[in-house]
Amino acid sequence: MRALTVRPGQKNSLEERQLPDPSPVDGELLVRGLTVGVCGTDHEIASGEYGWAPPGRDWIILGHESLGRVEQAPPGGGFSAGDLVAGVVRRPDPVPCGACAHGEFDMCRNGRYTERGIKEIDGYGAQLWCVEPDYAVKLQPHLEHVGVLMEPTSVVAKAWEQVERVGGRAWFEPRRDLVTGAGPIGLLAALLGTQRGLDVHVLDRVSDGPKPPLVRDLGAIYHSEDVAQVISKVCPDVIIEATGASGLVFAALTGTASYGVVCLTGVSPAGRRITVDAGSINRDIVLENDAVVGSVNANLRHYHQAADALAKADLPWLERLITRRVPLERAIEAFQRQPDDVKVVIDL
Structure with a gap:
């Protein structure tokens, strides 16, 4: 089989290589890889900034946003050959901590978890991969061309x-939701907000390209003006922050109506400094009974929620989220950002 590999910690080490076909063990599914998504984490790993290879070698198969078709499945496991599936990314730590022991491995408290394509376990960026049935989620057949959106949708479902x-x-009866950022996470957050019947607003800095019509076609409202103006106009009950941009993060902290909830999903780069009025932020949060929560990753429950959300979504809209498909033999092109990129995927 062919696979996309990288040496964590080594810049420009992306490589398509030939590897032996995997053999399922202990009741695993054997899956024919169809598509793998590329996200910010993959860019960081490819840039040598992040990632851990499996013990005993210096490379890892990249890819945690998966989609494949079952080739072999053990009897009685709930899966059959031909099923469309996505693989869960994280595995609980071996100790395990209390959260992992209760199936909430996305909330691991001691950091000993592992992750497919990121931390110590090969990912899904291969033409064949194996996965335990307990960490595979079935998708409806009509999602064959968009099911690779499962993992980012699971992150949003958790948020x-x-x-x-x-x-x-x-x-708690929120009515207005503001999403900051119209990348894949932001747009999927807006999708799940509209599915909840909320008045959804999305803020992003671009004023043309594919993002504004994607938002409008959800029935949501797109904004590209200053964040303070948008917050004042919308007065959101919920803010889902999906950029990690420091200015937007701190604007969000005090940007909700009273008894609002801010969920931070974007990861900010270190080293950028801004000046904030910490006392005013604290005062607003306390006196308005506001709450701020960080959210990352997802567990099996969230993958099932994501599968339901995608099944209910408008298929042509989901197809428009994937703005570029790159074949495996040219995978490096998927890591070269282009102005109108929303979601870039690699066809396996």
């Missing part, structure tokens, strides 16, 4: 679950 759980500490 919305966190918002609703935090809001549920008292009476």
